[in-house]
Amino acid sequence: MKRILFLLLMLGSVAAFAQKQSKPNINKALAAWKDGKLSEAKEIIDAATTYEKTMNDGKTWYYRGLIYSTIDTTANEQTNALDPNALKVAIESFKKAKELGKAGTDYFIQDANSMPQTQSYQLEILANHYLDKGLRAFQDDADNAKSLQLLAKSKSIFESGILTPYRNDTLAYYVTALVAQQSDSLDLAIEDANKYFEKGGKSRDMYTILYQIYYSGPKEDKNKALEVVRNARKLYPTNPDYPKMEIGLLIDMGKIEEAKQGLEQAVKTEPGNKILHFYLGYAHTKTDNNEAARKSFQEALRLDPAYFEAQFYLANTYLVDVDKTSKELSNVPNTAQFSKKRSELIQKRVKESEIAIPYLEKAEKMQAPDKDSQVEVLQKLGQLYYYTADDKNSARIEKKLKELGVSDE
Numbered sequence: 001m002k003r004i005l006f007l008l009l010m011l012g013s014v015a016a017f018a019q020k021q022s023k024p025n026i027n028k029a030l031a032a033w034k035d036g037k038l039s040e041a042k043e044i045i046d047a048a049t050t051y052e053k054t055m056n057d058g059k060t061w062y063y064r065g066l067i068y069s070t071i072d073t074t075a076n077e078q079t080n081a082l083d084p085n086a087l088k089v090a091i092e093s094f095k096k097a098k099e100l101g102k103a104g105t106d107y108f109i110q111d112a113n114s115m116p117q118t119q120s121y122q123l124e125i126l127a128n129h130y131l132d133k134g135l136r137a138f139q140d141d142a143d144n145a146k147s148l149q150l151l152a153k154s155k156s157i158f159e160s161g162i163l164t165p166y167r168n169d170t171l172a173y174y175v176t177a178l179v180a181q182q183s184d185s186l187d188l189a190i191e192d193a194n195k196y197f198e199k200g201g202k203s204r205d206m207y208t209i210l211y212q213i214y215y216s217g218p219k220e221d222k223n224k225a226l227e228v229v230r231n232a233r234k235l236y237p238t239n240p241d242y243p244k245m246e247i248g249l250l251i252d253m254g255k256i257e258e259a260k261q262g263l264e265q266a267v268k269t270e271p272g273n274k275i276l277h278f279y280l281g282y283a284h285t286k287t288d289n290n291e292a293a294r295k296s297f298q299e300a301l302r303l304d305p306a307y308f309e310a311q312f313y314l315a316n317t318y319l320v321d322v323d324k325t326s327k328e329l330s331n332v333p334n335t336a337q338f339s340k341k342r343s344e345l346i347q348k349r350v351k352e353s354e355i356a357i358p359y360l361e362k363a364e365k366m367q368a369p370d371k372d373s374q375v376e377v378l379q380k381l382g383q384l385y386y387y388t389a390d391d392k393n394s395a396r397i398e399k400k401l402k403e404l405g406v407s408d409e
Contacts, residue, residue: 023053024045024048026044026054026059028044029044032044033067038079039082042082045067048063057100058100058107061100062093062101062107062119064090064093065094065119066090068083068086068089069086069090069122069126072153073126073129088156091160094119095160095162097119106119120163123157127154127166130154130157131171133150134154134175134176135175138175138179145183147175148176148180151172151175151176152176154172155172155176170199173192174196176188177189177192177193177196177206178209181212186219190213193210204232204239207228207231207232210224222249222252223253226246226249226250226253229249233246240275243275244279247259247263248286256286260280260287267280274300274307274310275300277296277297277299277303278307278309278310278313281296281310281313281314282313285317290317293313293314294314301314306367308373311362312377315356315360319356321352321356322349322356325345325352328345329345350387354388356384357384357388360381371404382398
């Protein structure tokens with residue numbers, strides 16, 4: 001009887017021993033990871049996260065993060081299938097490792113050259129991996145949806161708090177905002193543009209993106225557009241585009257006097273600033289006060305005789321009269337009954353054209369900022385030469401336009 005009892009006790013001990021979990025070796029998991037045996041590495045490390053003697057070891061979770069991040073980044077589809085949410089698991093594992101680790105220390109492994117690679121360095125590489133792929137999907141493949149998906153992965157790494165700081169955070173937000181705008185994901189574009197600025201980004205492109213979003217479209221908000229432009233002006237006080245954009249916005253919003261008053265005050269403070277005189281003239285054109293506009297443009301040209309924009313806009317104040325007469329002429333029937341009226345209007349347009357031509361000819365001789373501006377001057381001159389029947393200059397303009405690759409069709 002005692003022997004039977006002893007055997008039963010022995011069998012119980014054996015059963016208990018058989019049911020006891022075997023100790024996972026996290027170093028074997030790391031070795032399998034280094035050898036590219038990700039399925040084996042995953043199996044070992046997953047077991048280690050529930051084993052009582054390894055589940056509270058920071059290295060267990062650190063290795064798990066390495067293994068799962070590799071599962072997500074590998075090009076092998078079979079390996080990717082080991083876990084469809086591998087990156088999420090990796091981030092959670094790295095966070096757990098950080099919680100269990102000592103403050104001020106960093107996990108690391110040694111590479112093939114026995115050089116230490118810290119967790120911070122590895123996470124930087126991981127975030128850069130998704131950022132680079134997101135850039136390539138956008139630039140090379142024109143696949144905006146895929147680009148946003150990859151960029152979101154990059155952001156999930158450094159936004160989780162496991163990678164601080166991340167040197168390319170502003171770039172990640174910049175590209176995301178750009179791609180999101182082009183994909184009409186405007187809320188995301190706005191969110192990441194603002195994050196870009198919060199992180200210290202200063203690119204003018206990002207101000208332009210926000211301005212375009214708020215200026216028109218489903219997210220139109222002229223007040224926010226104005227705020228964006230004014231913030232840009234503070235950062236780039238010498239940029240010639242932002243004052244014009246601000247004036248245009250103020251005028252669009254019916255705040256014409258505010259636009260003019262601000263410029264008039266600025267001109268008093270800086271009378272030698274040609275740009276301020278130019279934009280004051282520009283504001284006057286928006287209220288059809290061409291006489292006041294001409295004075296401002298002429299003052300800008302007095303300060304800088306080579307100021308193309310001032311000369312061009314000055315010429316345009318005279319073209320307004322030509323265009324009005326042309327419009328009036330187009331509304332008069334071309335019949336014998338109205339021949340006298342048409343003749344009067346044609347002669348009026350000739351005189352107005354003769355007044356405008358010298359201003360445009362002067363602009364033609366200046367250095368235009370770009371080809372489009374140069375072409376616009378030539379085309380307007382060509383129209384005036386046509387009105388005045390100046391065949392010689394018409395041919396000259398036609399030749400110059402052809403040299404610029406612009407047809408007369």
